[in-house]
Amino acid sequence: MGIQKIEVYSVTLAYREPFRIAPGASTESHNVVVKIVTDYGVYGWGESSPSERVTGETAETVIKALDKIAPTLIGMCPLRIEQNIELMDSIVAGNPAAKAAIDIALHDILGKTVRKPLYMVMGGYRTEVLTDITLSIKSPKEMAKDAVKAVKKGFKALKVKVGVNPEEDVERIRLIRKAVGENVEIRIDANQGWTSKQAIEVLNKIEKFNVQFAEQPVPAEDLKGLMEVKRNSPIPIMADESIHSPEDALRLIKAEAVDLINIKLMKSGGIHKAKKIAAIAEAAGIPCMIGCMGESEIGIAAGAHLAAAIKNIQYADLDSDLLLKDKLATKGGTKVKGSMRTFPKQHGLGIKELNYKILGRPLKIYR
Numbered sequence: 001m002g003i004q005k006i007e008v009y010s011v012t013l014a015y016r017e018p019f020r021i022a023p024g025a026s027t028e029s030h031n032v033v034v035k036i037v038t039d040y041g042v043y044g045w046g047e048s049s050p051s052e053r054v055t056g057e058t059a060e061t062v063i064k065a066l067d068k069i070a071p072t073l074i075g076m077c078p079l080r081i082e083q084n085i086e087l088m089d090s091i092v093a094g095n096p097a098a099k100a101a102i103d104i105a106l107h108d109i110l111g112k113t114v115r116k117p118l119y120m121v122m123g124g125y126r127t128e129v130l131t132d133i134t135l136s137i138k139s140p141k142e143m144a145k146d147a148v149k150a151v152k153k154g155f156k157a158l159k160v161k162v163g164v165n166p167e168e169d170v171e172r173i174r175l176i177r178k179a180v181g182e183n184v185e186i187r188i189d190a191n192q193g194w195t196s197k198q199a200i201e202v203l204n205k206i207e208k209f210n211v212q213f214a215e216q217p218v219p220a221e222d223l224k225g226l227m228e229v230k231r232n233s234p235i236p237i238m239a240d241e242s243i244h245s246p247e248d249a250l251r252l253i254k255a256e257a258v259d260l261i262n263i264k265l266m267k268s269g270g271i272h273k274a275k276k277i278a279a280i281a282e283a284a285g286i287p288c289m290i291g292c293m294g295e296s297e298i299g300i301a302a303g304a305h306l307a308a309a310i311k312n313i314q315y316a317d318l319d320s321d322l323l324l325k326d327k328l329a330t331k332g333g334t335k336v337k338g339s340m341r342t343f344p345k346q347h348g349l350g351i352k353e354l355n356y357k358i359l360g361r362p363l364k365i366y367r
């Protein structure tokens, strides 16, 4: 039982409209897809959606890292996931988004080998996952219109991007709450855009609009600022850019700097280490969310299976495939109805068919 072949593909997926957050806007997502083929007929799909701003990775660095990693995995048992991760970590440091692609493909293989949907193999705590939908930064009025559209589509939770201008940010939340009423969850994400002083001011002003939690108010490396915001905020504080790994999670929990953690497979290096973050957080009484970068249906399915499997992953922000115009998976993956993601009976991630026009030919084949 061994890994026989690894194919690496480069894909560019266009967003429906420019996706704007505090540090800048994107029009497309440059992802790397891997297919791991075993010597017993089972294969798995994995995906990397690197964010240079968050982990310093690009599609080019992911391809370079995989060029070092992939040859060493040939012949390894695909089910010995922790051994494979240990091997990857011994070959290249960092590069979590590159490693996530391999980790996700190995988990797909795990599900297909035991012939069960992945979330059932990993614990099967839930059968569906409620995701929010993200509102990209626009004028407060335009965002309120986008919010109404999203609620009409059935979304029960909105993730509102803020962090550009404190006064305007307050206005964004006021208008959105007014437009959608009280029965929709509103969570906000400043993407490191505020100083701690600005964050404390804004959070106190928007408390009355019933905001569920506030993500990454201050720059990732500003631990003191994050601690100060948490102490003075009436709204629970979630760390995103500040926490990549299980080690980061432990450090910030010890510093009492966070109320919640946003786990992303592209920061943790995949599902295996994401589970460790969720476990550390659970022991500290800290709920987690699973988020995403610009993944297609493959990476989103991986996040959704994980969220369904693990009790402490209580929130999901798994919407990038819905924000992308291009669909990489033409059949399979998770199903979306309103705010709920459900799982087909297919084994593993459940990805059945990819758009080969978008996928193209493999850039590299390792065997």
Ligand SMILES: [Mg+2]
Binding pocket: 189, 191, 215, 216, 240, 241, 262, 291
């Ligand atoms: Mg975030």
